[in-house]
């Protein structure tokens with residue numbers, strides 16, 4: 015059973031971890047270590063998706079994508095952003111073909 019509200023709940027947990035103890039919270043530790051550490055984790059998780067994809071193991075791909083989404087949420091929180099900022103961006107793009115968008119960009 016899927017529950018799209020998990021993104022909002024997770025974002026709220028991450029926000030709350032801004033004042034938590036890095037000794038007891040992974041998110042608090044990441045936020046405490048700062049942007050470079052969070053960025054390293056995002057890149058690391060993206061690489062792990064690459065390996066999972068090449069393995070072709072669907073469960074593994076889903077797990078690594080969850081790791082990437084989670085670390086992206088931490089990065090967004092670091093910048094004072096949340097999942098709704100990304101979802102709104104996707105909503106704005108809905109129905110616009112990437113090919114059309116690229117052509118419009120080239121026209122200036």
Ligand SMILES: N=c1c2ncn([C@@H]3O[C@H](COP(=O)(O)OP(=O)(O)OP(=O)(O)O)[C@@H](O)[C@H]3O)c2ncn1[C@@H]1O[C@H](COP(=O)(O)O)[C@@H](O)[C@H]1O
Nearest residue numbers: 024027028031038039040041042043055058080081084085
């Ligand atoms: N969704 C996640 C989640 N996904 C992945 N991870 C952690 O992300 C880490 C990434 O995996 P790695 O193998 O790269 O970990 P690692 O080598 O130990 O990491 P580093 O030493 O490089 O930092 C692991 O420690 C995972 O447990 C997560 N940690 C927390 N959450 C959520 O965040 C909430 C708050 O977590 P805490 O702040 O720890 O309470 C949790 O209740 C969960 O809902």
